[in-house]
Amino acid sequence: MTEQNKGTWGTIKFDGPMATKGFALNKMCYSFNGSGGRDEFRKDEAAYCDKFGLTPEQKEAVIARDIMELERLGGSIYYLSKFAGVLGLNVQDVGGIQTGRTTEEFKAYLESQGRGKHND
Amino acid sequence: MTKIIGGIGTSHIPAIGIAMNQGLEDTPYWKDFFAAYPPIREWLDEQQPDIAIVFYNDHGLEMFLDKKPTFAIGCAPSYENVDEGWGIATIPPVTGETELSWHIVNELVEQDFDPTICQDIKVDHGLTVPLSLMYPGHNYQHLKVIPVCINCERYPMPKPSRCYALGQAIGKAVESFAGDQKVVVFGTGGLSHQLDGERAGFMNTDFDLDSMDKLVNDPESLTKYSNDDLVEIAGAQGVEWNMWLGMRGCLRGKVTELHRNYVAPISNTGAGTQLLLNE
Numbered sequence: 001m002t003e004q005n006k007g008t009w010g011t012i013k014f015d016g017p018m019a020t021k022g023f024a025l026n027k028m029c030y031s032f033n034g035s036g037g038r039d040e041f042r043k044d045e046a047a048y049c050d051k052f053g054l055t056p057e058q059k060e061a062v063i064a065r066d067i068m069e070l071e072r073l074g075g076s077i078y079y080l081s082k083f084a085g086v087l088g089l090n091v092q093d094v095g096g097i098q099t100g101r102t103t104e105e106f107k108a109y110l111e112s113q114g115r116g117k118h119n120d
Numbered sequence: 121m122t123k124i125i126g127g128i129g130t131s132h133i134p135a136i137g138i139a140m141n142q143g144l145e146d147t148p149y150w151k152d153f154f155a156a157y158p159p160i161r162e163w164l165d166e167q168q169p170d171i172a173i174v175f176y177n178d179h180g181l182e183m184f185l186d187k188k189p190t191f192a193i194g195c196a197p198s199y200e201n202v203d204e205g206w207g208i209a210t211i212p213p214v215t216g217e218t219e220l221s222w223h224i225v226n227e228l229v230e231q232d233f234d235p236t237i238c239q240d241i242k243v244d245h246g247l248t249v250p251l252s253l254m255y256p257g258h259n260y261q262h263l264k265v266i267p268v269c270i271n272c273e274r275y276p277m278p279k280p281s282r283c284y285a286l287g288q289a290i291g292k293a294v295e296s297f298a299g300d301q302k303v304v305v306f307g308t309g310g311l312s313h314q315l316d317g318e319r320a321g322f323m324n325t326d327f328d329l330d331s332m333d334k335l336v337n338d339p340e341s342l343t344k345y346s347n348d349d350l351v352e353i354a355g356a357q358g359v360e361w362n363m364w365l366g367m368r369g370c371l372r373g374k375v376t377e378l379h380r381n382y383v384a385p386i387s388n389t390g391a392g393t394q395l396l397l398n399e
Contacts, residue, residue, distance in 0.1 A: 008319065008348070008351050008352045008356075009318075009319060010317045010318035010319030010320075010322075011314070011316070011317045011319050011351060011356050012316065012317055013275060013351075014273065014274050014275060015274070015275035015276075016274075016275070016276075019185055019274050023185060026180075026184075026185055027184070027185075027186075029180075030180055030184050030185075032205040033180070033181060033202070033203055033204060033205045034203060034205075035203065038205065068317075068318070071316055071317065076180075076185070076273060076274065077315045077316035077356075078179045078180040078273050079180050080316075081179075081206065081315070082180065082204070082205035082206060084206070085205050085206020085207060086205070086206075090135075091135075091315060091387055091388050092387070092388065094315070094320070095315070095320040095321045095388060098316070098317060098318060098320045099318055099319075099320050099321060100318075106320075106321055109321050110321055110323070110384075110385035110388060111385060113321075113322075113323045113324075113325060113384065113385070114323060114325055114383070114384030114385040114390065115383070115384065115385070
C-alpha cells in the first residue's frame, strides 16, 4: 500500500523534499532550545538568520512572523513551535495565525469539536 | 519471568506540564482531564512496577533532522531533561536501566528490528509529562525507565503496523528476560490533533473514542491505517497514535480495560487516558 502522494487539505506533508528545503530554517529554530540561541536571535534577527544560511524568502518570513509561509518554505511545526515560543505565542495563537482566526475564535473552533459536542 | 502487568495510554502535551506547574488541576478547564489520573496512580501504587517502557516521540530536543532515528531505544542509566525553548519547566533526571534494555535491543535485532541504540539522550516532554502525571511531585526516581522513541515528524515515518509489531517484539523480549520484575508500558501522545497548516485545530473525537474501544479488543484493525490515513482522519499529529499502538503491541496476554477518560479539547488535542491490564 503506497499512499505517499495522497494529500490532505490544509496540510503540508513534511517529507524529504520539504525537509531539504527547510533544513537551515529548522536548524536555526532548533537552536532556540538553548537560551544562548534565543538571546542572540533577539539581538539581531537578520544576522542570526544569515548565520544559519536561510534563504532571503525564509529570512523575510521570519522577520514578518509569517508562520504559514515558513511552513511552505520547509519549516517543520516542531521547530516552528520553538520559534513561536521565542515570540511568546502558544499553540492556540499559532493555530489562529494559520487559520485566519483570532486566538479566541480558534479556541471556540476547538471547543466546537469537543466538549461543545460530547457532553458525557 | 519478567512480566508486563499493563499498559497506560496518556497525552503528553506541554500544556499539561505547564498546568501542573501552575497548580491549575482543579480549574474548570482542567479538572475533567486530571480526574483521570488518581485511579491510575492508585493502580501504580498497588502494583509497584519496577520498570516502565515509554513509547514517545522526540519533538526536536535530542533528535534533530540531521540524524533522526526511525526507532530509537535508550540503554542508559539515566536521562536528562533540559530546556525545550518555550517555557516548560525541566524536571529532575529520569532513572534508566541497563539490563532489560540491552536484552530488548539484542532480542529486537534477532527479530529483525534494528533500532538506534542510545546510551546518552536527553528526553523531552513526550516522556517527561507522562511521568509527571503518573508520579506528581517528581516522585518517579524509583521507577527505571526505558525510552522507546518513534519518528512522528518527518516522512517517511514507520507505519502503524510496524509500530504495533515493534511493540509485540518488545513484549516478547521482556517475557524472555530472567527475574521477577514487573514492567508497565506507556503509550504517550495524541490523540487526534493538528498543529500545522490551514487545517490546524482539526480533531476527530468520534475516531478517538472508537479507536480506544478497538485498542482493547481489536488492535489489529488499527494497524490497517497508513500514516496518510491517520493524518486525514485524526489530523497531522494524529500519527501519535503510533505510540499507543506500540504500547498495545507489548500486551500479549488477555487485555482488559480498567479505566478510561477522554476530554477534548485539551489544548489543541483530543486527550485520551486508558489503563489496560495484561494477564
